[in-house]
Amino acid sequence: MKTLCLQLTVALIMFVLPGMASAEKAPAAGELLVGIRLAAPEKPDVRAYLGLAESGSFDPTTITGQLLIIEIFSMYCPHCQREAPAVNRLYQAIEASETLRGRVKMIGIGVGNSAYEVDHFRKHYQIAFPLFPDEDFIVHKSVGEVRTPFFIITDIGPNDKGRILWTGAGQMGKVETFISRLNGFLKQR
């Protein structure tokens, strides 16, 4: 009986747990953010913020700066709606900070949202950082179909471009805590 119990437990740990881990392919700290392509915006001020030279599509890890915050959201997600004011405050705090402005960039990717829907979300919440539609869930699939909102901080500096430094699901937490986290990552560089 004891042998059977042990076998059951070992089987659970060996087969069930790795299966769950592989089913959840959400980005994690330490991994590289790869395979995301976004349509380059046309507005010159947005292109300037992102430092984009190319047109067509671009890899977000080529955005100029040292850290990139990506919010995976949906216009249709009530949690994202509730979080929008806090995310705006984060962006404002970054832009108001002499140490962070220009070094930390922010974008949002609206999963399952059309360009119209993303634009409505932007206008409704007066969002100042660039938002991109992911109408066919292509980005969403590439980030493990995470639930929204989901936040990623990735390195976009020259030495470790694309390295994910932190991820968070659900509420982003206090703006001050998030800012401290960003400062911490910048100091480690």
Added chain:
Amino acid sequence: MNDAKLLKYLMGCAAMLLAAIAPGPCAAQEPTMQTMIYDPGQLKPVDSVLKVKVGDPAPPFSLPSLTGETISLAQYRGTRNVVISFVPAAWTPVCSDQWPGYNIVRDVFEQHDAILLGITVDNLPTLFAWTRQMGDLWFPVLSDFWPHGEAAQRFGVLRTDGTAERALFIIDKAGIIRFITVSDINRRPDLKEIVDALQAIQ
């Protein structure tokens, strides 16, 4: 420790281990709506036959709403365009997103002199619990529960399993159907479809 206790102990440890390391969004926070959704998987995209067409008078209906009122289509005659959003069922994936999205486009509806009526075939207690997770909805939510799916049936959007299609109807102030779309039940229709259709009937 006897065998039964050992088995209980080991399985308990395994369960705790699973709970500790199993992935789950917002795991450190309160349970969210996303964790309470039943996913039926991919469904037959459309499973009914429309009984109305653009240009027809809209079939009349009166349904109980979450606020306790009975809402009739006729009460908007002459005053408002009416957008009817049938969604298949409460607590399912796409439906649980659709109305929260509409909840932040009230201005668009008002610009086009339109009211939105959200309808499912669920009963009122279910609709109450489900929509509380969406925040305060600005539009009436109606229950087409009993006689089951009668309003959906009149429009021809009651599926063979008793749920409704994911369908949108726009009815003008004269009570005439001006727009119909029955979407793939597995996908949310683009908001712009509604906006374009509202613009077209102005």
